[in-house]
Each structure stands twice: as structure tokens, then as C-alpha cells.
Amino acid sequence: MSLMQENEIKFYCPQNINELDQIIKTSKEKLTFVAGTTDLMALEHEWKKINNLVDLNCVKELSQKIEIQSDGILIGAAVPMSGIINHSLIKDKFTILVEALQQVGSEQIQNRATLGGNIINASPAGDSLPVLNVLNAQLWIGPQKNGEFEKIQVSEIMSGPDETTLKTNKYIAYVLFPFPEGENLFWYFRKVGQREALAISKLSLAVLGWFKNGKIENIRISAGAVTAQVKRAIKTESALINKELNEKLIDEARKSLEDEIAPITDIRSNVEYRKQICGELLRDALFQVKLEN
Amino acid sequence: MKPNPKNFRVDAAEKLHGKTQYIRDEKIEGLWYGATIRSPYPRARIKDIQFNPDFDWDTVTVVTAKDILNNYVSMLENDMPFLADKITNYYGEAIVILAGPKKDNLDEAKKHIKIQFEELPAILDMLESETSDVKIFGTNNLFKDILIKNGDLEVAKKEADEIVHIEVRTGFQEQMYMEPQGIVALPEKDRVVIRGSIQCPYYVKGALDTMFDGKKEITVIHVPTGGAFGGKEDYPSIIAGHAALLAVKSGHPVAFFFDREEDIQFTTKRHPSYHNDTAYVTKDGKILGLDIQMVLDSGAYCTLSQVVLARAALTASNCYYIPNIRIRAKAVATNIVPPGAFRGFGGPQAVFAIEMLIEKIANQLDLSPVDVRRKNLIGLGQQTPTGQILKYSVSGKETFEDVLERSDFEIKYLDFKKNNIPILEKLSKGEYPKQKRSDVLRGIGIAPSQHGAGFTGTGENVIKGKIRVEINKNGQPVIYSAQTEMGQGEVTAFQIILSEALQIRRDDVIVAEVNTDFVPNSGPTVASRSTMVVGSLLVDAANEIIREFQNRLKENGKIDFEYRQGYFYSGEKIISFKETAKMYSDLKVEKQYEHPPIIQFDDVKWKGDAYPTYSWAAAVAEVEVDPVTFEIKVTKFYTTHEIGKAINYDQAVAQIQGGSLQGIGYALYENIRAENGKFNVQGFSDYIIPTTTEMPDFEVSILENPYPFGPFGAKGLGELPLVGAAPAVVSALWMIFGREFNEIPVLPEDVFSLFY
Structure with a gap:
């Protein structure tokens, strides 16, 4: 009851990346991209500032994809952390990532929270950020241009506490974890x-x-x-x-x-x-x- | 898996399934929301309140101090206004309240109210209160000043080998009930009905009767309450007053539903304390005399501070026999949110202080902390500081020895010391402290504790709690009392007590909704008194019901009936309780409490039976400290409680675990400070309480030693588990570091500062 706010929010639920990119292309307004919403839930006073909410959970590629590639593992930015924690290959190759994610919030939070959200929040205390940094994680930024995502290093995205270099109506699509080149x-x-x-x-x-x-x-x-x-x-x-x-x-x-x-x-x-x-x-x-x- | 297999909480299944309807779940037609404009200064003069004509004031209802007939919350001193009038005395004090159907519009309205203040000097340090030129209360800012003396300190000073002195401080603690404060006032013609999350409905009724000067009938109805811990004892009276004023003026039902931030910032907490204590001891650790001085930071208004102080003072010697003692205790006013009731009610502060003094005695005299405690534990026939001779149900020594033995304390104490030597050595040299990954500092600590059950002193004889049991048409007894369920298990306990006394099934006992129109005033649900005091009335009522049925059966059949296991029996006749009860379903039995004459107290001279009886406990905490980060974790917690008789054994264990964990939070996690009068936390993310992850392995043991005047021998339990947990944990830190710890909470940063 006390949570009810009276501003209208347009809600988008694109089913795939092309739909998502199309929404961005045609939109003249600022879009707010959300995935786990674990932080948004607690920021009641921010809700009023939202007019267009895009739920990245709807985008199957972003919320489900974990793909082994020749140079590393590609993880959808909206995959819940528990999906990463319970992935046997990630557990094996990127144990440090799994250990860090296991210390985020609680199990309930891990079931909703995402890497994309943790990165874009840009909190100096963001739990996954130090590990993403030492793993040299690469971020794939949408919307695509000529079918390609823009690629930046995780170290380039944070510009200050709660601030990123990401421009309006851009989103993090994937996080690529390159296999570390050393042995032992x-x-x-x-x-x-x-x-x-x-x-x-x-x-x-x-x-x-x-x-x-x-x-x-x-x-x-x-x-x-x-x-x-x-x-x-x-x-x-x-x-x-x-x-x-x-x-x-x-x-x-x-x-x-x-x-x-x-x-x-x-x-x-x-x-x-x-x-x-x-x-x-x-x-x-x-x-x-x-x-x- | 069967849900709630032992069925030890009748309210559990509905709560676990989310079916229980709390006040926010109720659908109330035409409900308006209340909002509060609060003081932005710790102390200020209110010069003017302006309402900007640009706003449409017809869309909201506004109440200020001048709208209130009797502008004080009826409590002990009547010094606290519902709304500040000329002077505001703490950051966050309510000055204007308003209500309307839409929250957005309320926010808008708030922006159009401008209050002009003149900031005044404030008292922000409790130790400066008594001598300050700023006067918040009376001539010296003392809400209460208590002096308790027994024996002769001069004798102790003369005979003592050693003098041990310590200063101790404890911090605020927030109750952190899951459901924040919530109240709805519904206006009727000549009546206001209050529904809400309330611990003591009759307190609210009393406060509103006074506020309206008897010009409105007041009905207070208890709605399922998601935790209280004392935080819903006195505070709901204030917001019920606010809601009622707005409801009457607007003609609409008005709700005050605090969010977590408003709740943590502006509602009552545990009193912070300062202690300056001196012990006169022999070289083998026998305490000959104690000189105790304590101060409780009691905030801007008295609330319940006088009684909190009384309990703190009366608990100052904890479980020890001290032949010569002087206790001086003061509740002082400061310009901070008034603290109020919190589980333990002064006990946790007092017990923490003396237990740290005991640690210091052991440390200074190079004695075992166990031996110093053992040497001074009080026993049957000995005197407390008020001269009360303990005549029955005394188990300080038994609980202490039981927990020592169960925890293998003595062996672990030596093992852990040995484990810690190389780690501490390296730490003190600034070297890397670990030899292997798993190296940690290990500590073990102990503390006995006690809690006087029921009201302090003559309290019970003033309240004279009353209950009524009625038999309904189905032959079931229905309990009418003002005791409330807030998650502690009151309803289940009452069903158990009455059903056992009547020898009938538990399901056949009904507990009526607490509505002040129908239930007599059995006193507030506080002070670990519901089971012991009100429960004893239930047993009395049960006995009278049986007697009355026997009489009526005899009138009918001219033969005597004996009562056996739920049946009235006479020669060839046998009739069940239920059948009998159906025949006599008009029966109503009322019972009123008064202490047995054996219990007497003089609360002017502070002499006599401060409490009718005491519950006893002793806890052992095993603690690990990470030598790299100084993070502190309680890994194992043994506690032995003697509570007369466990009415509901499984729930008693749950209470002991929960209370102990709250005490662990008090010791290690819960950190809240008033910075220039404003609390520095907003909610669960920065006020850190223990979660299940921080819960140690619990080893709980319950001893029984009946109290002759409790139901089946039961004494109070609710508060005791919290009282002794913090000192047991901090005792383990003394053991590890051999250094003085005299302040809680102890944070990793504090331990870190011992080395860097």
C-alpha cells in the first residue's frame, strides 16, 4: 500500500535482442533497463523517475545464455548469479568468480541479481567488480551496430561512485570472461x-x-x-x-x-x-x- | 515433511503460509494516510508555522499542538507531548501531522508547510546532562535517581586486599521487529476504534482516554503483530494519538504505517548506559564490597525510563552475593529520541557492566574468571542488595555448573590459550599471523545472568491484573485477557496452561481477540509476566471452574462428584468436562492478581522483595577471531536456563535461541549512534543484526526448579536469554586478548585498533 506510486510506467518485455534493439531505435525517451531489480526494489524514491521500463529478463539471450567460446566464456548480462554459480564449467575454470558471487547478498538475492546489474550499479562496494577486473572481463554493449556489439573492458565502464561511461539507452548485453593465459x-x-x-x-x-x-x-x-x-x-x-x-x-x-x-x-x-x-x-x-x- | 510437527506454536502455520492478516493487509474502506513533519534540530523553539495558501488545504487534514485537548502522552511523567508546541526536544520530534487519501498529495502538502525555528543549545552527552545549563526536565535533568544500600562499604574497604575499578559503556539497540509500527484509527460517532500492531492495548486506551479528556469512547483492538520486543510497548500510544486526532478531525479512518527508515530513526530503543564501578576484593577473588554508579541516557522525555532504571539498578549485582553494596543509578535527560522498553529492560546493561568488572578482577588478580564468579555466586537464604532473602527457586550455582560441564569449559580454555599463543605473538610483532590457512584465534567466555520475573517492586499490586474465563455454547472455555501474541507464543502458552489445569484437550481452549471492549485489563504484555503472573490466574480460574461445576452437578443430583482426567465422576455416574460445560455454558469466572503476602517491597527505601522470584541462566560462548581481518564470530553457544517449569518446552528453546542471538547482536553487530542527535542508520542494510548465518550452534538446556506461585511452578522466560549473552561473548574476547573490553558493540575495527 505504501509502495504505490502514481506515475505511469510503460513496460517493455522484448523477447529477443532484435526486438530489444528495435525498441531502442524507435524510442525517443529515456529507457530504464532492469534485470534482477534487487536494487530497484529498495529504491522506492527512484521509481518516480522511471517512465519506460525495459525488462531484460524477457530477452532469452541475455537472461539465459552461457556459452563456451574458443577464447572464453560468454555470459548473458541478465543471467541470475545462481545460474553462474551452479554452472559446472564456470565452477571449474573460474572458481574465483563463483566464490565471489556466492558472497553477494543472500541465496535469494543471488537467484535474481545479475552481473549486468552489479556492473551498471557502479557501486564502489559492488561485490563482483574486483573479480571481474582481475579476470579482465570484457563487456559487450548494445544496441548492435551493423550486427556487432561494442566491446569495452570492465575497467573502462566505471567513472565514479554510482557513475558509468555508458550512454543513455545503451545496455550491457554480455560479459566475456577470457580464459587466463597462464598455467598453475x-x-x-x-x-x-x-x-x-x-x-x-x-x-x-x-x-x-x-x-x-x-x-x-x-x-x-x-x-x-x-x-x-x-x-x-x-x-x-x-x-x-x-x-x-x-x-x-x-x-x-x-x-x-x-x-x-x-x-x-x-x-x-x-x-x-x-x-x-x-x-x-x-x-x-x-x-x-x-x-x- | 510435516508442517510444524510438534505444533508448539498455534499461530505458526498461518504465518509461514503468509495467511496472517497484519494491519497493512486489512482492506479498510476510505482509508487516509497519515504523515508527520518533524523537528530538524535536537532542540529548538518553534516560532511560527505557516501554511502556504498556494496549496489546496481542503485536500488534507492538518493537526498541530493547539488542536489537542490534553497534549501529553499519559505515561509515568506525562512530560511528552503528542505534538511539540513551543519547544522541540529531539531531532525528529513530531510537530505537525496531516492526513489525506493520496500519499503524493501529502508529500506536496508537506512542502507547503513552513516552520520557523530558533535553534537552542542541546544536551547530546548523557554525562553532561545533570550539570548542564540546559534544562529538559525539572531542575537537574534527572528523571530518576536511585540509591540502594546494603551492609557497609567502609567495612569492605578496610578488609579488602585489592581495589578494582572499571568504566563500562553500552550502546543503543534497536528492536528491529519485522513489522514496522502500524496503527489505524477509525472514527465513529462518539468513539474512536484503534486497530494495530500493539503490545499493550490498555496503555494505548489509557493514553487516548486522557488525550480526549474522556470525551471520546476508546476501543483498542490488537491485530496480529509481527514482533515487538518492547518496541511496541509505549510507542504505539503516540501514533495511535496522532491517527485518532486526524481521524476525528477528518472523519476518515487514518493510518500511520511507518516505513523502516522512519521506524528506526524515530521510535524507541534500548537505553545507552555508562557505568563507573569499583569492587573491593580479597586476593582470592571474594568480593567484599561493590560501589556501583550507573547512568542511563533516557532521551528527551521520560517514557518508561524510571522503571527501566529501577530494573537496571536492581539487577546491578547480577547473580552474586555482595555483603556490602552501594548502587547509585540515574536516568538523565538528553536531546535525543527517547529510548523505551526493549527485551531485558535495563538488565542487559547492568549485567554487562558487572560481568566486565568480574573479568577485570580476574585479570588484575591473575585468577580464573570462572573461579571469581563461582566464589561469589548467590545461593538460597542469601540477601540481595535490597535485603531480599532468596527463599525458593534459586539456581544461580546450578545453571553455572551445568553450563561449565556441558561446554567442557576448563579444557577448552587451556586448549584455546595454547592455540592462540603463536598467533598473538606474531600479531604483536606485526608479522603475518598464520601458519596455515585455517589458523584463527579461539576464545571461550562465560557469564551467569538472572532476570526478576514480573513487574518490579509493587508493580503487580498496582496493576492488579484481571482475567475472565467464559464457557461457550460448545462447552469450550474462552480466555479473555489483555495479553497479546507478538510472536513469543502467548496464545499457545495460555492454551496449554488452561487445558492442563482443566485436564482437557488443548484445542478446546479458545483465546479471545484482545479488544478492550471485551477483555479485562490483565496488565501489559511485558516484563516476562504473562506466563507467570497471568498464567497463575488461569490456573486459579480452572480450579474455580471445576469447583463450580462440581457444585452445580451436586445441586442437580445431590451427590458429590470427583474430577478425574477430564471427567466428573460419582459412583455409577461419569460425565465429561465438555458435556458438563455445555450444560453450564453461562459460567463466567473472573480472577484478579495480587502478590501473596509473603512478597513485600518498599519502593521508597528500596528494601524488600524487588521481584517475586528470579529466573536464572548461565551462558558459555565460543568465539573465533580472524587474525587477518579481526572479524568476530560466535561459533558455539551453550546456555542453561532455569525457568521454574517450561510450559511449552520447544517454544522455550526457541525463545532461548532467539534471545541469545539478539544478545550476540548487541555484543558484536548492532551499531547505532546519534550524531548531533540524529541516528546514523536507515534500516536493515546499515543496522546490522545477526542472520541465520551468524547463528552459532546452540546447546540449550532447561532446568526446572518450581516457583510456588507460578502456574505449575513456571517463572518468567521472555527476556532472560538476551540478558547474559553479550557478556559471555565479550568474556571470550578478554580471554583471547588478555585486554580490557568495556564497551559494546565490539566491532572488528575495535579489535584491530588493539594492534594498529
């Missing part, structure tokens, strides 16, 4: 929240890398909720690449990461904790790698 992968994901389920993170850290000839050949590091835009910690990464992993190096990397992030104090945590613990998580990640190699 190591990875780490840790989300720190005030409780285990249904908590917005205080900070998180994703690390992915591999060794070659006893040295770190490549490493990608991305921290959540400690920078305005979730991105890779390039400086810290380069401090580690082509090095042998030892305690001294780990300590340097930890300090480097602490310098590379710019956390704030808010209701969930404070600067000191976020800064230090982010470094501690990297130390934890690298020590575990060291202990196991």
Missing part, C-alpha cells in the same frame, strides 16, 4: 563485511596470477570499497611481476597497495581499518600462495 593459476578472493550474509562490504580483495620458472609471470589485483572506482592496482601488480615471491616482496606489495587505495570512513568502517586490512588481505593472499608453492 593462483587466486584469492575475500570479502569483509559486518556479517557473513546480506552485508555490503567494508572492503574486498581479488587476486589472480600465475608463476613461470619460479617467478610471478603475471598478477592482477583489484580491491573493492576502498576506491571511488573499482579498478586494478596496477602499481602494486608491477611491483610483483617477474619477481620471486618472498617475505620482503610481500611486505613491499602490502605497503604499495595501502598507498594505491583511498578508502573513506563511513557507516560500515573507517579509513584506518580499510587501509590496513586491504594490505593484510594481500599479505594473506600472497602468503597462502607462497605456502602452497
Whole structure:
């Protein structure tokens, strides 16, 4: 009863991508694309601003497709996270993604929430973003031009807290996860929240890398909720690449990461904790790698 | 799977299937919505209220302070207005209320009301209240000042080997019931009917009778209530008043349905507390004397703070026998949302404080925290600080020993200490603390607790709760009482008590809807009193029904009937309860409560039986702290409760688990602060309460030690599980870190700051 708002909303339910692109082409108004609506449900005051709602769940390709390609796995941006979590090949090849998604909200949320939604929300605390960054995820942006999607790196889409570079009436169609090129992968994901389920993170850290000839050949590091835009910690990464992993190096990397992030104090945590613990998580990640190699 | 296999909650199936109709589910013809304009300052003078003529004021109804006959909420002090008139005393205090059929239009109307304020200096720190030049209440901002003395502290000071001192603080806690506040007022000719999510319908009726100065008949009807925990004890009186004023003025039914944000920002919470305590102890840990000072931040208006303070003061020595004690307790006014009732009602603050003092005694004297507690536990025949001699149903020692043994406390205490040594060593040197992935810091903590069952002091004799049992045409007894079901299991408990006392089937007992036109005032549903106090009236009523039926049968047949297992029996005649009841379906039995004369209390001198009896508990918490992130998790929770008699065993276990989890939340998760008088949280996403994921493995044990005046020996249960949980958890943190923890909630950031 209290949820009733009295503005009219035109609702679109396109059945496939061509229909979707056609709606966009002919529309003169701003369209609001939604998938899981887990955030929209909680933002009652935003509802009034919506005039045209496009439900991407209707678009089968976007809400169902998980396709193995030669260079990686292509996932529809509107596939519910539980669909990704329960996919045996993803579990096998991209365990870090599955582990991160399992820590999003609760199982009920995972049954509705989508990668596309998490990305477009552009929250510094978005749970999947650090992992998407270390996996070098590629975003396919619609509508198609000459039958082609525009392709950008996930690191290019976030321009600030709750802000993206995506223009009006564009949408994320697919997320492509390229197979990591190295062997003997190591990875780490840790989300720190005030409780285990249904908590917005205080900070998180994703690390992915591999060794070659006893040295770190490549490493990608991305921290959540400690920078305005979730991105890779390039400086810290380069401090580690082509090095042998030892305690001294780990300590340097930890300090480097602490310098590379710019956390704030808010209701969930404070600067000191976020800064230090982010470094501690990297130390934890690298020590575990060291202990196991 | 069978639904609700043990059927221990008669209301469960409907709730689980979503069939229960809460107030928001009701279809009410012509319903208008209420809205509130609140103060944007912690303290300000209201200079003027202007209504912009550009708005069509015929589309809404507006009420301000000048429309109200008696503008105060009838409670203990009558100091709180329904709507602020000249001065507003807290951020969020209601100044103007309005109602209309459309929410959008209401929002628009709100924009066209302009209130001019002059901001005034405010009191935002409870410790500055008493000496502040700002006067919120009386001459010194004290809602209540209590002094309890027993023995002679000077003797303790002389004989003591050691003095141990601690300052302790506890924070606000929000009740976080699932259903936010919701009330509808329906206007009739000379009457207003209130329906809503209400814990104590007669409180609401009393408040509205006073507000309308008796010029309106008031009917209050309890609608299924989705949790309350004390949060719907005093607060509904305010919004019922608002809804009633708007309903009468507009002629429409008016609803106040708070959303979560409005609810968490402006309704009552647990009182924050400050404690400054000194113990005089022997070197082996015997407490000879205690000097306790406590302050409760009681907000802008008195609400129930005087009684909350009384319970806190009377619980200050927890389960310990202290020969010489002085307790000074003050409820002080601040310009913050008034706190009110919350499960435990002052007990959790008091028990947390003394348990931290005990930890400090053990720490300072290098004694085992178990031994210090054991040495001081109170027993049968000993005196409480009010001089009450415990004569029956005392189980502080039994619950303590039971939980120690069941949890293997002593062994784990040593094992965990050993486990922690290398991790702590590395942490203190700033080194990577783990040797293997699974390394964690492990702690184990213990705390006994008690809760005085029923009202404090003479409360029960003032209320004199009354119930009525009527026999209906089908030969079923119907219970009329003001006790409300809010998820705690009251209806089931009452059915069990009356059916067992009458030796009939539980299904044959009916509990009437709580409507103040029909049910007598059996007192509020608070203070862990429904089962023990009102339940005892049900047993009395059952006995009278049986006696009365025997008399009537005898009048009829001139022979004596014996009552056995649901049958009246005499020689060759036997007749069931139901058949008898159908014959005499006009029978009505009323019972009124008064303490047995053995229970006496002087609430001026604070001497005597502060509570008719106490329920006892002891909890052991096993805690893990992640050495990398300092995240704290309670993994195992053992608790032993002695509650006289468990009327509904499975529901008692559920209550103990739920209450303990709420206490764990109080200790580790629930963080809410007033920043310049404004709460810093909006709802479930930033006020973090434990979920099922945070629920530890529970090992619950219930001991029985009958209370002679309770139904089948039962005592109060509802609040006790929350009282001792927080100190047990924090005791485990003392054990891990060997450092003082004196404030809750303890967050990972706090533990982190021990090392960085």
C-alpha cells in the first residue's frame, strides 16, 4: 500500500535482442533497463523517475545464455548469479568468480541479481567488480551496430561512485570472461563485511596470477570499497611481476597497495581499518600462495 | 515433511503460509494516510508555522499542538507531548501531522508547510546532562535517581586486599521487529476504534482516554503483530494519538504505517548506559564490597525510563552475593529520541557492566574468571542488595555448573590459550599471523545472568491484573485477557496452561481477540509476566471452574462428584468436562492478581522483595577471531536456563535461541549512534543484526526448579536469554586478548585498533 506510486510506467518485455534493439531505435525517451531489480526494489524514491521500463529478463539471450567460446566464456548480462554459480564449467575454470558471487547478498538475492546489474550499479562496494577486473572481463554493449556489439573492458565502464561511461539507452548485453593465459593459476578472493550474509562490504580483495620458472609471470589485483572506482592496482601488480615471491616482496606489495587505495570512513568502517586490512588481505593472499608453492 | 510437527506454536502455520492478516493487509474502506513533519534540530523553539495558501488545504487534514485537548502522552511523567508546541526536544520530534487519501498529495502538502525555528543549545552527552545549563526536565535533568544500600562499604574497604575499578559503556539497540509500527484509527460517532500492531492495548486506551479528556469512547483492538520486543510497548500510544486526532478531525479512518527508515530513526530503543564501578576484593577473588554508579541516557522525555532504571539498578549485582553494596543509578535527560522498553529492560546493561568488572578482577588478580564468579555466586537464604532473602527457586550455582560441564569449559580454555599463543605473538610483532590457512584465534567466555520475573517492586499490586474465563455454547472455555501474541507464543502458552489445569484437550481452549471492549485489563504484555503472573490466574480460574461445576452437578443430583482426567465422576455416574460445560455454558469466572503476602517491597527505601522470584541462566560462548581481518564470530553457544517449569518446552528453546542471538547482536553487530542527535542508520542494510548465518550452534538446556506461585511452578522466560549473552561473548574476547573490553558493540575495527 505504501509502495504505490502514481506515475505511469510503460513496460517493455522484448523477447529477443532484435526486438530489444528495435525498441531502442524507435524510442525517443529515456529507457530504464532492469534485470534482477534487487536494487530497484529498495529504491522506492527512484521509481518516480522511471517512465519506460525495459525488462531484460524477457530477452532469452541475455537472461539465459552461457556459452563456451574458443577464447572464453560468454555470459548473458541478465543471467541470475545462481545460474553462474551452479554452472559446472564456470565452477571449474573460474572458481574465483563463483566464490565471489556466492558472497553477494543472500541465496535469494543471488537467484535474481545479475552481473549486468552489479556492473551498471557502479557501486564502489559492488561485490563482483574486483573479480571481474582481475579476470579482465570484457563487456559487450548494445544496441548492435551493423550486427556487432561494442566491446569495452570492465575497467573502462566505471567513472565514479554510482557513475558509468555508458550512454543513455545503451545496455550491457554480455560479459566475456577470457580464459587466463597462464598455467598453475593462483587466486584469492575475500570479502569483509559486518556479517557473513546480506552485508555490503567494508572492503574486498581479488587476486589472480600465475608463476613461470619460479617467478610471478603475471598478477592482477583489484580491491573493492576502498576506491571511488573499482579498478586494478596496477602499481602494486608491477611491483610483483617477474619477481620471486618472498617475505620482503610481500611486505613491499602490502605497503604499495595501502598507498594505491583511498578508502573513506563511513557507516560500515573507517579509513584506518580499510587501509590496513586491504594490505593484510594481500599479505594473506600472497602468503597462502607462497605456502602452497 | 510435516508442517510444524510438534505444533508448539498455534499461530505458526498461518504465518509461514503468509495467511496472517497484519494491519497493512486489512482492506479498510476510505482509508487516509497519515504523515508527520518533524523537528530538524535536537532542540529548538518553534516560532511560527505557516501554511502556504498556494496549496489546496481542503485536500488534507492538518493537526498541530493547539488542536489537542490534553497534549501529553499519559505515561509515568506525562512530560511528552503528542505534538511539540513551543519547544522541540529531539531531532525528529513530531510537530505537525496531516492526513489525506493520496500519499503524493501529502508529500506536496508537506512542502507547503513552513516552520520557523530558533535553534537552542542541546544536551547530546548523557554525562553532561545533570550539570548542564540546559534544562529538559525539572531542575537537574534527572528523571530518576536511585540509591540502594546494603551492609557497609567502609567495612569492605578496610578488609579488602585489592581495589578494582572499571568504566563500562553500552550502546543503543534497536528492536528491529519485522513489522514496522502500524496503527489505524477509525472514527465513529462518539468513539474512536484503534486497530494495530500493539503490545499493550490498555496503555494505548489509557493514553487516548486522557488525550480526549474522556470525551471520546476508546476501543483498542490488537491485530496480529509481527514482533515487538518492547518496541511496541509505549510507542504505539503516540501514533495511535496522532491517527485518532486526524481521524476525528477528518472523519476518515487514518493510518500511520511507518516505513523502516522512519521506524528506526524515530521510535524507541534500548537505553545507552555508562557505568563507573569499583569492587573491593580479597586476593582470592571474594568480593567484599561493590560501589556501583550507573547512568542511563533516557532521551528527551521520560517514557518508561524510571522503571527501566529501577530494573537496571536492581539487577546491578547480577547473580552474586555482595555483603556490602552501594548502587547509585540515574536516568538523565538528553536531546535525543527517547529510548523505551526493549527485551531485558535495563538488565542487559547492568549485567554487562558487572560481568566486565568480574573479568577485570580476574585479570588484575591473575585468577580464573570462572573461579571469581563461582566464589561469589548467590545461593538460597542469601540477601540481595535490597535485603531480599532468596527463599525458593534459586539456581544461580546450578545453571553455572551445568553450563561449565556441558561446554567442557576448563579444557577448552587451556586448549584455546595454547592455540592462540603463536598467533598473538606474531600479531604483536606485526608479522603475518598464520601458519596455515585455517589458523584463527579461539576464545571461550562465560557469564551467569538472572532476570526478576514480573513487574518490579509493587508493580503487580498496582496493576492488579484481571482475567475472565467464559464457557461457550460448545462447552469450550474462552480466555479473555489483555495479553497479546507478538510472536513469543502467548496464545499457545495460555492454551496449554488452561487445558492442563482443566485436564482437557488443548484445542478446546479458545483465546479471545484482545479488544478492550471485551477483555479485562490483565496488565501489559511485558516484563516476562504473562506466563507467570497471568498464567497463575488461569490456573486459579480452572480450579474455580471445576469447583463450580462440581457444585452445580451436586445441586442437580445431590451427590458429590470427583474430577478425574477430564471427567466428573460419582459412583455409577461419569460425565465429561465438555458435556458438563455445555450444560453450564453461562459460567463466567473472573480472577484478579495480587502478590501473596509473603512478597513485600518498599519502593521508597528500596528494601524488600524487588521481584517475586528470579529466573536464572548461565551462558558459555565460543568465539573465533580472524587474525587477518579481526572479524568476530560466535561459533558455539551453550546456555542453561532455569525457568521454574517450561510450559511449552520447544517454544522455550526457541525463545532461548532467539534471545541469545539478539544478545550476540548487541555484543558484536548492532551499531547505532546519534550524531548531533540524529541516528546514523536507515534500516536493515546499515543496522546490522545477526542472520541465520551468524547463528552459532546452540546447546540449550532447561532446568526446572518450581516457583510456588507460578502456574505449575513456571517463572518468567521472555527476556532472560538476551540478558547474559553479550557478556559471555565479550568474556571470550578478554580471554583471547588478555585486554580490557568495556564497551559494546565490539566491532572488528575495535579489535584491530588493539594492534594498529
